[in-house]
Amino acid sequence: MTAPEIIGSIRSTYTHAIRLVCEEKGIDYTLTERPLRAPEVYAIHPFGKMPVLRHGDFELFESKAIATYLDRSFPAPYLFPADLRLAALTEQWISVVNTLIDHTLIRTYLFAYIAPKTADGTPDRAAIDAVMPALRAQIDVLDRAVAPTGYLVGDHLTFADLNLLPILHRVQQAPEGASALADAPHLARYYAQHTARPSFRRTMPPAGPPRRSSTS
Ligand SMILES: N[C@@H](CCC(=O)N[C@@H](CS)C(=O)NCC(=O)O)C(=O)O
Known part of the structure; x- marks a missing residue:
C-alpha cells in the first residue's frame, strides 16, 4: 500500500x-x-x-x-475503541478538546504570546489575564478526567489522548500554562508519562508557531 x-x-x-x-x-x-x-x-x-x-x-x-x-x-x-461506550467517550473528548479546550489553551492563551495583537508585538497581557480563569477551569476538568486510569478513556491509549497531548505540550511552554499544569497533579503525571512514549519523542516539535504562507 x-x-x-x-x-x-x-x-x-x-x-x-x-x-x-x-x-x-x-x-x-x-x-x-x-x-x-x-x-x-x-x-x-x-x-x-x-x-x-x-x-x-x-x-x-x-x-x-x-x-x-x-x-x-x-x-x-x-x-478508536470498538466497544460502543468507549468509542462514544473517545468522540466526546475529541469533540470537547477541539471545539472548546483548543480554543482556550491554544487559540486564545498561547496565541496571546506567539501571535499577539498588541501594537508592539509584546505578549497581550490583557488577553492572558482574561483567559486564565477558563484555562484553569479546563485544566481542572482534564485533571479529574485522567485521575482514575491515566487515560482520558478507559485504561488504554486512544486518539482522545493523542489529540490532547500536543495541546498540553504547547501550553506548558508559556509560564501560566506551565504553572496550571504543575498544579494539576494527575494531568501533570499523565503529560509526563505519555510524552515519554517513543511516538512523542520522535515527533517532538521545535519551539515556536508554524510559519504563515506568504501567499495567505
Ligand atoms: N478542525 C481542523 C483544525 C485544524 C487547524 O486549525 N489547524 C491549524 C494549525 S494547528 C491551521 O491550519 N491554522 C491555519 C489558520 O487557521 O489560518 C482539524 O481538526 O484538522
Missing part, C-alpha cells in the same frame, strides 16, 4: 496528533512540511486548515477524519 502523505507542519498541534497516530500504529508515512494556509493545504482543505492527507488517489481533510481513516486502514494497535 502507498505510504500516506501528511501535508502540514511539525509545529502544528493538529498535524502533531496525526503524526502520533502514524507513529503509534507503525505506519510508514511522509510529512510534507508546509506553512499555514499553503496552497497545497488549500488544494485539499477548502478552508486551508492543516493537516491534510493524501493516500494514493484519496484526499482527506480534518484531523479527526484523518485519524479515523488511518486507524481503520492500518492494523492494530487501534486508537
Whole structure:
C-alpha cells in the first residue's frame, strides 16, 4: 500500500496528533512540511486548515477524519475503541478538546504570546489575564478526567489522548500554562508519562508557531 502523505507542519498541534497516530500504529508515512494556509493545504482543505492527507488517489481533510481513516486502514494497535461506550467517550473528548479546550489553551492563551495583537508585538497581557480563569477551569476538568486510569478513556491509549497531548505540550511552554499544569497533579503525571512514549519523542516539535504562507 502507498505510504500516506501528511501535508502540514511539525509545529502544528493538529498535524502533531496525526503524526502520533502514524507513529503509534507503525505506519510508514511522509510529512510534507508546509506553512499555514499553503496552497497545497488549500488544494485539499477548502478552508486551508492543516493537516491534510493524501493516500494514493484519496484526499482527506480534518484531523479527526484523518485519524479515523488511518486507524481503520492500518492494523492494530487501534486508537478508536470498538466497544460502543468507549468509542462514544473517545468522540466526546475529541469533540470537547477541539471545539472548546483548543480554543482556550491554544487559540486564545498561547496565541496571546506567539501571535499577539498588541501594537508592539509584546505578549497581550490583557488577553492572558482574561483567559486564565477558563484555562484553569479546563485544566481542572482534564485533571479529574485522567485521575482514575491515566487515560482520558478507559485504561488504554486512544486518539482522545493523542489529540490532547500536543495541546498540553504547547501550553506548558508559556509560564501560566506551565504553572496550571504543575498544579494539576494527575494531568501533570499523565503529560509526563505519555510524552515519554517513543511516538512523542520522535515527533517532538521545535519551539515556536508554524510559519504563515506568504501567499495567505
Ligand atoms: N478542525 C481542523 C483544525 C485544524 C487547524 O486549525 N489547524 C491549524 C494549525 S494547528 C491551521 O491550519 N491554522 C491555519 C489558520 O487557521 O489560518 C482539524 O481538526 O484538522
